Amino acid sequence: MFFIYGGSFIVGDTKTYGYKIISDNIVSQGIIVENCFFSTDNDPNFSGNLGLWDQLEALKFINTVIHDFGGDKNRITIVGQSAGAASVSLLSLNEEANDLFSQSISMSGSAFSQWATKNNISEIALKVAEKLGCDLNGPPKIKECLKSKNITDFQAAILPYIQFSDPVDLNPVPIGPKLDGDFIKARTLEEALQKAPKKPSLIGVCSQENVLYALSMPGSTTPPGKYFGHLPESVSNYSKTNLEEFVTVVLAKEKYFGKNVDAFVKEVMSDVHFNIPALREAILKAKNQYPTYFYLFDYNIDSSDNSSKYVQGSAHIEDVVTLFGSLYKEVKIDKNGKKVQKQFAELIENFVKTGIPSMGTINVPRIIPNSFKYIQINKKPSIKADLWKHRLEFWNNIGNKYGFDLASGEQIKNNSFKQEL
Template identity: 25%
Template sequence: MMAKLGIFIALAVFLETVSGASLGVVTTEGGMVQGQNIRLGSGRYMDIFKGIPYAARPGRFEKPKSHPGWDGGLYSAAILLCSCLSSETRGSEDCLYLNIWIPQGSSVSSGLPVMVWHFGGGFLVGGSMGANFLDNYLYDGQEIADRGNVIVVTLGYRVGTLGFLSTGQSDLPGNYGLWDQHTAIAWVHRNIRAFGGDPNNITIFGESAGGASVSFQTLTPHNKGLIKRAISQSGVAICPWGVNKNPRKFAEEVAIKVKCPTDSSMAACLKMTDAVTLTMAGTLSLSSSADHPLVENLLLSAVLDGDFLPDEPHNLFHNAADIDYIVGVNDMDGHIFTSLDVPSINSPLVHTPIEDVKRLLTSYTREKGKAGLDNAYSTYTSNWGSNPSQETIKKTIVEIGTDYLFLVPSQTALYLHASKARTGRTYSYVFSEPNRMAGIGKPYPSWVGADHADDLQYVFGKPFATPLGYWPWHRDVSRYMIAYWTNFARTGDPNVGENSVPVNWPEFTDGEKFLEINSNMNNNYVREKMRLRYVNFWASVFPSLPTVVSE
């Protein structure tokens, strides 16, 4: 009897092993590629391709060019290749590669929605797989692909000086990193069918500078017909750090650091400079204060080049009229930035003077002078009473940073997208799951909500991939976000797809509704008119004040 049982078990294991589907060798425009196939569970498999080149090694300060291919040979896409060179100095100029995850069942998948990830990092740092801890990469697409039954693509793009340095003229036009992203999206559109994807159902998504990148990709005229949907997490093109209006000033500062002239021969000299030296010359200074906040140091970003961005971003939303769009923020996105500007906010034992609120607001409202400061200060202190607590003062500083850097621009982008939309739907959210380090005896005070980048671990399913590091309710949050995100990628409606969701998420156009996402969700978490008083101040009252200092 035991012998027969053993035979049945062996047979079952054998059938399970051979029944799983795999793409095997895939033919792309560059040649044949082979990844790896892994078993996830009963009847569930995953094809993974890492390090597929989507363009040739880029020329210095040039648009990417087509990859020449690998004549007749088989390209092994089983290992990660170099990230783009950044101020962390790791990486290479030869870095335009992407990674693909394809879920498989008993038969080879076809016609799957495709989700293309754009990493964040202030346009200065980052890579296609993100931070790595014990071989657990932040942007590993396996959990999203498996749980959402979608194809996930992560791409590398040039960052720092090599990705965004510009003189504002044709000799150094800038936006090379954005051109990389566009080239990767176009490659996916042309090749993803061979991997089981639907080229007509591509969703691009990203966070922080990646969220702004997603926004830029929907606004440029060069992506017409390539993108079906988009998700911007904590960043849009019209954020105050999204576009550098005076790129030449920073280009000259970099040139001086690397001993290049600042005259008409500057661009030629910079092109000949060692890549690491050039990259380190564009490193972000983390020294900041309420008088000179960190945002003022974010000088490598997109530029109005007359090509990728032919106009100011707010004038380009007609290009996104047929793209479904989700835009959202974390409820304390500004915390990590304002805690560098005003370090006392993180210490319950250190006094934060009201003067620090005024100093930060003075920095943010400098172009409008005293009228700007007075209006902003009265807006943010109207509910303080005569004797505000230290917690109130500290939280107000975080709210100011969150509103100015992320929330108000995101709401403005939602208004603009909705106003120009033809077939494109618009959805708004705020993510409010408290930071896991907040609490007594930990780095953050107990009142800290969702800090910048706190959403990433949930979108990429870390509570499932590394369960010992999380509580059960964290898996709830992750399940909700993956469901909303992948349903949206599949149908354009985050409520409709292959995954059930805890709360119906209405469109933004339905009374400026938004969804608050956390572990305790119910119908009370559908709200409307996100922080309307503050959005109205920054988007309407503040711009109407007379300008006294030019940018």
């Protein structure tokens, strides 16, 4: 397993995840785990996607040395979570990476998300350069200045622009990969996906993704109903006044939802940030003959986490916490949690070894035309069908009707969303 961690393309390191739980759950089953983890201007003097190129070089290195550690370079699975999952999406579409991995796992992240790929981020790049004290008089001077800064400088300059404090910011990650025609030699992700080798792909999301950022419960500093006024300001290229009014006037009113307004916000933003992009990627891969499988992680693994009293289901990173342990605190796992942990580890293990996810007597069906089946992972895992079908149709119809898609951040032409299986 070649694991690319999350962190908004900005924060995190390999030490954060530790080794004990992943050793117990995955390494003990004979699987080797390697943990891995962007120019930002549109000027041709700045080479883009340096983070992705670094990941590609790391993958090449693993291919070279994995035999010395008892591994098989022909059985490498690239795995990513959140921003790392978006990286996996992009890495799998790079021509140089074609022969460097056998399959992929994307956990709560997709390159098809608005926050995952950038087309024009020169404004934020200049702000960061200015914050770093650089002379903004021309790209050469900016580049020379940026080269003199270290990673700590960059993180300090960029972090103020991350908008996770606003639960419904549509694009909370200020920088990241861009489609530059170089790392991915295609005009669109759809075109690249059609051309890439059809390798097995396991895609998953957590049942309540945005709870990690949006949960409003006793002690929260974010009051209910605060979020919506910021939504139009989050997307600079909205072109339809109707869409702005739909979000700010119709959806924003607490009177329509009463006490359920918080739950509504979390569900909507979970869709926009994670669920809909993941579903679209899975459907598109299946339609292009990729062996594609899907899971819904639906269990709060930490028995000491009080958020389960307010929202049923699992938040963003809950699945990776189950495999690796918590990024920030000790996780207390009760008897039921240990059972879920063991089953989920078995699912990942079997996919890594065989290319087909399974646990016990349950074999996860491959997604095929007219049949979107997936595994729901909780105390009693089971195979279900048509995950959030009506929600996917809703967001596709909104994009087609108003000409702008919230999940991808793209203008929509000619009813382009026809992604039903």
